[in-house]
Amino acid sequence: MTDTQRRTGDGWQLRFERRYAHPPAKVWRALTEPEHLSAWYPFPIEELDLRVGGIIRYREPDGDPTDLYAEITELEPHRRLAFTEFDRETGRHRLRLTLEPDGAGCVLTFEHTFADNPWAEQTFTGWQGCLDVLGTTVACLDLGVLDDVDGAPVLRFERRLAHSPQRVWRALTDPAELARWFPVGVDAVPETGAPMRFVTGMSGDFAEGRVLECDPPTVYSFRWARSVLRFELAAGDDGGCLLRFSHTLSGTDTSGHLPSVARQGPGWEQCLDALAALLDGIEPPQRDGQWFLARAETYVEEYGLADGTATFDGDGVEVRFERDLVQAPDVVWSALTEGDPPITGEATPVRFTHGHVGPGPVTRVDPGRYVEYAAAGGAVRFELRDQEPIGTRLLVTQTLPGSADVARALAAWHTHLELLFAALHGDVRCPWPEERTEQLRRRYAERDGQQATAGE
Numbered sequence: 384m385t386d387t388q389r390r391t392g393d394g395w396q397l398r399f400e401r402r403y404a405h406p407p408a409k410v411w412r413a414l415t416e417p418e419h420l421s422a423w424y425p426f427p428i429e430e431l432d433l434r435v436g437g438i439i440r441y442r443e444p445d446g447d448p449t450d451l452y453a454e455i456t457e458l459e460p461h462r463r464l465a466f467t468e469f470d471r472e473t474g475r476h477r478l479r480l481t482l483e484p485d486g487a488g489c490v491l492t493f494e495h496t497f498a499d500n501p502w503a504e505q506t507f508t509g510w511q512g513c514l515d516v517l518g519t520t521v522a523c524l525d526l527g528v529l530d531d532v533d534g535a536p537v538l539r540f541e542r543r544l545a546h547s548p549q550r551v552w553r554a555l556t557d558p559a560e561l562a563r564w565f566p567v568g569v570d571a572v573p574e575t576g577a578p579m580r581f582v583t584g585m586s587g588d589f590a591e592g593r594v595l596e597c598d599p600p601t602v603y604s605f606r607w608a609r610s611v612l613r614f615e616l617a618a619g620d621d622g623g624c625l626l627r628f629s630h631t632l633s634g635t636d637t638s639g640h641l642p643s644v645a646r647q648g649p650g651w652e653q654c655l656d657a658l659a660a661l662l663d664g665i666e667p668p669q670r671d672g673q674w675f676l677a678r679a680e681t682y683v684e685e686y687g688l689a690d691g692t693a694t695f696d697g698d699g700v701e702v703r704f705e706r707d708l709v710q711a712p713d714v715v716w717s718a719l720t721e722g723d724p725p726i727t728g729e730a731t732p733v734r735f736t737h738g739h740v741g742p743g744p745v746t747r748v749d750p751g752r753y754v755e756y757a758a759a760g761g762a763v764r765f766e767l768r769d770q771e772p773i774g775t776r777l778l779v780t781q782t783l784p785g786s787a788d789v790a791r792a793l794a795a796w797h798t799h800l801e802l803l804f805a806a807l808h809g810d811v812r813c814p815w816p817e818e819r820t821e822q823l824r825r826r827y828a829e830r831d832g833q834q835a836t837a838g839e
């Protein structure tokens with residue numbers, strides 16, 4: 384991140400750089416689509432005519448009209464947008480946003496040139512805040528919407544595709560085309576009631592399914608093991624179509640519990656991006672581990688997938704966390720032990736604890752599966768379970784006396800597991816983020832009210 388402000392004659396030039404872990408085409412949407420531009424720009428967008436010479440009209444944040452408007456002066460889709468704003472009080476403002484590909488993401492350069500005015504310093508810091516919100520806005524673009532239907536998590540996605548429903552239907556049902564974007568091989572005849580087989584990898588492992596609804600070219604729904612997938616296509620006026628996709632998880636096993644949304648969401652985003660690329664005749668975007676980490680963390684934060692619980696029982700309380708990890712149990716165990724395996728009666732390895740816990744000796748251990756140790760008038764337990772279809776379901780519990788600061792305990796373990804999740808994807812974050820822990824402590828205290836600190 385590079386931010387500078389300098390005088391240019393009788394005015395100012397502000398320059399900002401931000402790197403986003405998203406391709407230029409995605410960031411471009413947040414710069415040019417009124418709904419998304421309004422989410423981070425200082426003024427909501429009333430009208431945007433996206434062409435050179437086109438006018439951008441704003442409104443006040445409270446919805447009232449404003450005389451402020453802009454004219455687009457440069458436009459190169461997915462690369463460059465420049466416009467001049469006309470403000471009666473402060474004169475002309477020239478703004479220019481440029482996107483450059485950078486690996487799987489891109490770098491945004493934003494420049495703002497304007498005549499001297501009393502608000503120059505506030506303008507600089509104001510843009511820094513706006514660009515932080517832009518990062519959040521981009522991260523939430525195409526984010527699946529999470530619902531709950533009778534206790535089962537349901538992820539919903541929408542994509543506008545520049546292709547007819549008939550063309551998209553072929554990509555949804557033809558095995559050869561499915562193989563280019565769907566996560567597993569599919570053997571099926573698209574007819575209501577027809578059996579289906581989903582084949583995973585070179586091993587040939589498979590799951591059974593069945594076509595639940597088939598109405599070409601509008602609805603295709605089927606059961607995949609204990610999940611239900613549904614595709615709906617609605618024709619658009621421009622010759623394209625709107626794809627609505629939903630994945631109803633089972634809610635009854637580790638492949639369908641709420642924590643698994645952290646992997647399912649990014650996985651389906653990648654699949655739907657590959658589907659769009661197939662239809663457009665281009666290569667799908669390359670995704671790396673850092674992309675997955677960023678997207679998974681977005682789902683976790685947006686939907687509270689990492690939130691812990693506190694259960695009060697008599698004079699004590701148990702805090703509990705459950706995290707879905709894509710790495711196998713032996714990989715997670717190795718990351719936790721760091722070559723220092725826990726031994727009954729000896730000191731607890733450091734990665735099983737943190738600075739907000741006074742760890743005692745290990746009391747029980749089953750290598751690769753669980754470890755328990757005494758701590759702060761209670762006990763801590765790490766348990767690694769097999770996650771379906773792959774990975775680890777990590778359970779962490781701590782028992783505390785009723786007088787403990789429960790909100791702080793929840794916040795500390797929440798932070799600890801965030802750091803572990805990032806480290807498992809190659810992102811080692813040091814030092815301990817005390818500001819994040821305090822933010823979480825306040826959040827848990829607000830969530831649980833008087834239960835935030837037991838005994839209050």
